[in-house]
Amino acid sequence: MANELFTKVELGEIGLRNRIVMAPMTRLRATEDCLASPMMAEYYRQRASAGLLITEGSHPSPMGRGYTYPPGIHTPEQATAWRKVTDAVHQEGGHIVLQLMHAGRVTHSSLLPGHALPVAPSAIAVAGAIHTFEGKVPFEVPRALATEEIPGVIAEYRHAAELAVTAGFDGVELHAATGYLPHQFQASDSNHRTDAYGGSLENRSRFTIEILHALGEVWGAGRVGIKIAPGYTVNDMYDEDPAATYVYLARQLNPMGLAYLHVGYESGYTRGTGPSFNPIDLLRKEYSGRLLAAGGFTKETGNAILAAGRADGVVFGRSFIANPDLVERFRRDAPLNEPIDVSTFYGGGAHGYIDYPTLAD
Numbered sequence: 330m331a332n333e334l335f336t337k338v339e340l341g342e343i344g345l346r347n348r349i350v351m352a353p354m355t356r357l358r359a360t361e362d363c364l365a366s367p368m369m370a371e372y373y374r375q376r377a378s379a380g381l382l383i384t385e386g387s388h389p390s391p392m393g394r395g396y397t398y399p400p401g402i403h404t405p406e407q408a409t410a411w412r413k414v415t416d417a418v419h420q421e422g423g424h425i426v427l428q429l430m431h432a433g434r435v436t437h438s439s440l441l442p443g444h445a446l447p448v449a450p451s452a453i454a455v456a457g458a459i460h461t462f463e464g465k466v467p468f469e470v471p472r473a474l475a476t477e478e479i480p481g482v483i484a485e486y487r488h489a490a491e492l493a494v495t496a497g498f499d500g501v502e503l504h505a506a507t508g509y510l511p512h513q514f515q516a517s518d519s520n521h522r523t524d525a526y527g528g529s530l531e532n533r534s535r536f537t538i539e540i541l542h543a544l545g546e547v548w549g550a551g552r553v554g555i556k557i558a559p560g561y562t563v564n565d566m567y568d569e570d571p572a573a574t575y576v577y578l579a580r581q582l583n584p585m586g587l588a589y590l591h592v593g594y595e596s597g598y599t600r601g602t603g604p605s606f607n608p609i610d611l612l613r614k615e616y617s618g619r620l621l622a623a624g625g626f627t628k629e630t631g632n633a634i635l636a637a638g639r640a641d642g643v644v645f646g647r648s649f650i651a652n653p654d655l656v657e658r659f660r661r662d663a664p665l666n667e668p669i670d671v672s673t674f675y676g677g678g679a680h681g682y683i684d685y686p687t688l689a690d
């Protein structure tokens with residue numbers, strides 16, 4: 330099969346030298362002040378041969394923080410810290426976009442300013458527990474955002490997008506997947522609002538679309554992407570009709586001219602029977618722009634989905650954790666490193682982060 334992964338592609342205004350995209354992956358190696366660390370610059374530099382790097386989720390507001398040691402993008406100091414990352418990637422000829430991730434209800438008051446309650450579309454808690462500085466604690470019932478507060482949250486995303494310009498990124502990606510704030514608005518189970526942001530498909534999509542417009546005003550739509558995960562059920566997510574939700578959303582995105590739509594499809598993560606459709610194939614038919622496919626791809630399945638015209642780029646996650654030179658290994662058909670202990674995925678030091686060997690090693 331032709332090596333489609335190694336052909337060039339334009340995602341809006343962003344020109345990629347290959348179609349191999351590194352997935353956004355939270356690794357929790359920032360400082361206590363949520364500043365990107367020197368180790369993070371080295372991690373992304375090592376992986377810069379990807380056509381595009383999508384950073385780990387970065388919170389656009391102190392209220393959007395969902396973890397211990399994630400990087401933020403709401404202060405000038407955070408933008409300055411990210412600049413070291415973008416410079417390192419650009420020195421290697423790579424491209425990097427910042428993923429904007431607001432945790433919404435998937436956080437805990439102990440991680441938030443003044444120990445405020447998490448905010449969400451509705452006062453519905455996530456079932457289960459969350460990792461905090463004090464260990465695992467049950468999720469709290471979040472505070473439902475008042476209608477009048479929503480423009481302020483969108484303004485925080487806009488401010489974060491402006492800081493991302495200062496930080497030297499090539500664009501931004503809105504994290505509207507895997508149970509975080511925009512997804513909480515989209516999914517029927519987590520959004521019981523009766524105002525203009527809840528109820529109908531149009532209303533449940535409004536928050537996501539308003540954020541995308543704000544990001545586009547800062548960056549130009551051709552440097553703004555969005556990640557969605559239809560039917561995803563981790564973080565206690567449930568949507569009674571994910572196909573309808575995302576077909577509606579895709580049709581709204583069509584005239585916007587975004588850089589790309591990134592579709593996560595991790596069938597193993599779905600609750601019950603999961604979605605009765607493949608969201609990548611469904612949205613390929615509905616969405617007229619560039620589509621990135623994510624979830625369990627290998628070199629072979631990645632080349633196959635491109636050759637079949639079912640996607641424009643392929644997103645690789647865990648294989649990039651373990652293989653800084655994944656692109657070179659794909660090029661040479663070389664064996665891949667396996668990720669070591671998953672306890673190194675989230676948090677820790679250099680081990681399991683920047684010490685995976687390359688072929689040259």
Ligand SMILES: Cc1cc2nc3c(=O)[nH]c(=O)nc-3n(C[C@H](O)[C@H](O)[C@H](O)COP(=O)(O)O)c2cc1C
Nearest residue numbers: 352353354355385386593623624625645646647674
């Ligand atoms: C350690 C880890 C952290 C992740 N963090 C994020 C994140 O911050 N934002 C996001 O959109 N997806 C996140 N994901 C999901 C990945 O982007 C990707 O969709 C998933 O790993 C499936 O791709 P893979 O099978 O190639 O690993 C994470 C995945 C892993 C393994």
